[in-house]
Amino acid sequence: MELIQSxxxxxxxxxxxxxxxxxxxxxxxxxxxxxxxxxxSLGVTFVLFVGILMGHLGYVVNxxxxxxxxxxxxxxxxxxxxxxxxPAFFSSFKEGGIRLNLxxxxxxxxxxxxxxxxxxIDGNTSISALVGVMSGAVTNTPGLAAAQQAVGAADADLMAxxxxxxxxxxxxxxxxxxxxxxxxxxxxxxxxxxKLEDEATASMLAPLKExxxxxxxxxxxxxxxxxxxxxxxxxxxxRLLNAYDEVIIPSSKTVLHTGDKVxxxxxxxxxxxxxxxxxxxxxxxxxxxxxxxxSRRILLTQPKYNGASLGSLRLRSAFHLNATxxxxxxxxxxxxxxxxLQMGDRLTVVGALxxxxxxxxxxxxxxxxxxxxxxxxxxxxxxxxxILGSINVGFGMKLGLAGGPLVVAILLSRFGYKxxxxxxxxxxxSMLMRELGICLFLASVGIAAGKDFASTVFNQTGMWWVIWxxxxxxxxxxxxxxxxxxxxxxxxxxxxxxxxGAYTDPPALAYAGTSTASDAPAVAYSTVYxxxxxxxxxxxxxxxxxxx
Numbered sequence: 001m002e003l004i005q006s007x008x009x010x011x012x013x014x015x016x017x018x019x020x021x022x023x024x025x026x027x028x029x030x031x032x033x034x035x036x037x038x039x040x041s042l043g044v045t046f047v048l049f050v051g052i053l054m055g056h057l058g059y060v061v062n063x064x065x066x067x068x069x070x071x072x073x074x075x076x077x078x079x080x081x082x083x084x085x086x087p088a089f090f091s092s093f094k095e096g097g098i099r100l101n102l103x104x105x106x107x108x109x110x111x112x113x114x115x116x117x118x119x120x121i122d123g124n125t126s127i128s129a130l131v132g133v134m135s136g137a138v139t140n141t142p143g144l145a146a147a148q149q150a151v152g153a154a155d156a157d158l159m160a161x162x163x164x165x166x167x168x169x170x171x172x173x174x175x176x177x178x179x180x181x182x183x184x185x186x187x188x189x190x191x192x193x194x195k196l197e198d199e200a201t202a203s204m205l206a207p208l209k210e211x212x213x214x215x216x217x218x219x220x221x222x223x224x225x226x227x228x229x230x231x232x233x234x235x236x237x238x239r240l241l242n243a244y245d246e247v248i249i250p251s252s253k254t255v256l257h258t259g260d261k262v263x264x265x266x267x268x269x270x271x272x273x274x275x276x277x278x279x280x281x282x283x284x285x286x287x288x289x290x291x292x293x294x295s296r297r298i299l300l301t302q303p304k305y306n307g308a309s310l311g312s313l314r315l316r317s318a319f320h321l322n323a324t325x326x327x328x329x330x331x332x333x334x335x336x337x338x339x340x341l342q343m344g345d346r347l348t349v350v351g352a353l354x355x356x357x358x359x360x361x362x363x364x365x366x367x368x369x370x371x372x373x374x375x376x377x378x379x380x381x382x383x384x385x386x387i388l389g390s391i392n393v394g395f396g397m398k399l400g401l402a403g404g405p406l407v408v409a410i411l412l413s414r415f416g417y418k419x420x421x422x423x424x425x426x427x428x429x430s431m432l433m434r435e436l437g438i439c440l441f442l443a444s445v446g447i448a449a450g451k452d453f454a455s456t457v458f459n460q461t462g463m464w465w466v467i468w469x470x471x472x473x474x475x476x477x478x479x480x481x482x483x484x485x486x487x488x489x490x491x492x493x494x495x496x497x498x499x500x501g502a503y504t505d506p507p508a509l510a511y512a513g514t515s516t517a518s519d520a521p522a523v524a525y526s527t528v529y530x531x532x533x534x535x536x537x538x539x540x541x542x543x544x545x546x547x548x
Contacts, residue, residue: 051446073440082409132162166469173473301364307417311337497524
């Protein structure tokens with residue numbers, strides 16, 4: 001009994017008590033986060049508020065241990081996000097990333113403008129306190145740390161108190177801005193998700209599978225290779241039924257004849273071209289046609305083929321097979337020769353069953369191998385991420401322990417195969433790393449802020465700090481969100497990621513992902529995060545150096 005009391009007693013900083021405290025805060029926070037208030041649940045964000053309560057009640061953690069757990073949790077969360085959205089990050093930046101980053105810059109400028117205005121309006125609040133309030137309002141710890149390094153100890157403590165006062169409502173303000181924007185603009189989340197899925201289908205050129213009957217005399221006598229010279233698009237002729245009712249797997253030298261039926265895999269937007277050149281679409285059940293040719297999916301689990309081009313497998317010459325589609329993370333891609341393969345890809349191939357089995361043995365086709373976590377890649381990435389985050393990028397600024405791992409994770413997920421690193425992570429493993437990281441981070445921030453939260457906030461000075469913080473949080477988000485929606489017609493899911501990324505706020509991102517059941521907010525988040533993180537660090541330091 002005495003042992004249990006010592007473990008649960010406030011103020012105990014030993015390791016066992018610390019583990020008990022973290023376990024309690026995270027477990028209760030997750031449970032409460034599942035409850036809905038007015039139809040809204042905050043998810044893991046509630047871990048922050050349980051941590052504040054426990055900190056207020058006198059529960060503490062050794063400062064060094066708390067700092068380590070907080071930063072390590074943040075690194076895990078951010079690194080998992082980077083691995084997940086890396087490939088989409090680059091394509092998103094080409095299509096709409098410049099616009100999202102410009103909107104994020106507008107948010108940062110509005111924040112800085114409000115701080116400067118408050119500094120002159122409220123002559124009793126120092127710039128140190130306001131910079132701390134701003135850092136808490138935009139939930140940006142690196143900006144706070146950077147500003148503290150530029151001032152003395154007294155001003156640094158003042159910043160920390162302003163940060164603690166503004167941070168809780170900063171998280172709430174970001175989520176509230178999303179809800180207000182959703183209500184004002186009459187947004188239906190399901191419709192927004194469907195729009196993104198339709199756009200993704202079009203942008204990824206999802207394969208269309210149709211059977212055409214050749215009726216055009218001009219095509220008679222052409223080979224499949226020559227057909228590529230007539231129809232200028234990527235396509236695969238999967239199977240061919242000739243006049244003798246024989247089903248064959250065509251090669252580039254196969255001659256086409258009038259009356260042949262061909263199964264073509266191409267993009268939906270190219271269907272008209274094939275109907276014009278070949279002939280009409282006809283109904284045909286290829287699997288029911290008596291033949292030795294079958295269609296199967298093969299799972300790529302052999303590491304040596306990670307990053308190899310599909311053409312380098314020499315499927316037609318070495319295995320007498322045709323690849324028609326490659327499924328990656330639930331999305332079908334056209335099997336073009338230049339497509340780079342990744343671990344976990346599923347190749348749809350047609351041919352004789354024995355040949356398919358030979359290819360399956362070559363590519364691995366083992367689900368068990370995918371279940372093995374690639375820990376080397378994760379920790380190598382974290383190592384180089386921390387190194388990158390510690391490098392001075394100019395004017396004494398650094399990306400920090402969050403920005404560095406995020407950038408490295410994005411680069412690894414896109415180009416890791418060139419270094420023979422396997423970045424595939426199962427969805428369950430990725431989710432575990434993300435949720436564990438964000439829970440450790442939120443619990444640490446809450447416990448640290450809870451100690452002085454009541455004494456700082458529940459007085460006239462603290463009241464104004466909270467008010468100023470909420471204004472800094474809410475006003476720029478509503479203005480920019482409204483501009484993004486009404487002027488630029490940005491999808492609401494991307495706006496949620498933009499608002500979370502512009503405030504470098506993992507809890508808001510976690511809420512956005514949970515409430516929409518989509519990774520789209522994470523893509524927008526990672527698109528604006530690197531630039532925003534740099535600007536937040538610069539803005540905090542410039543403000544204190546210019547007005548202190």
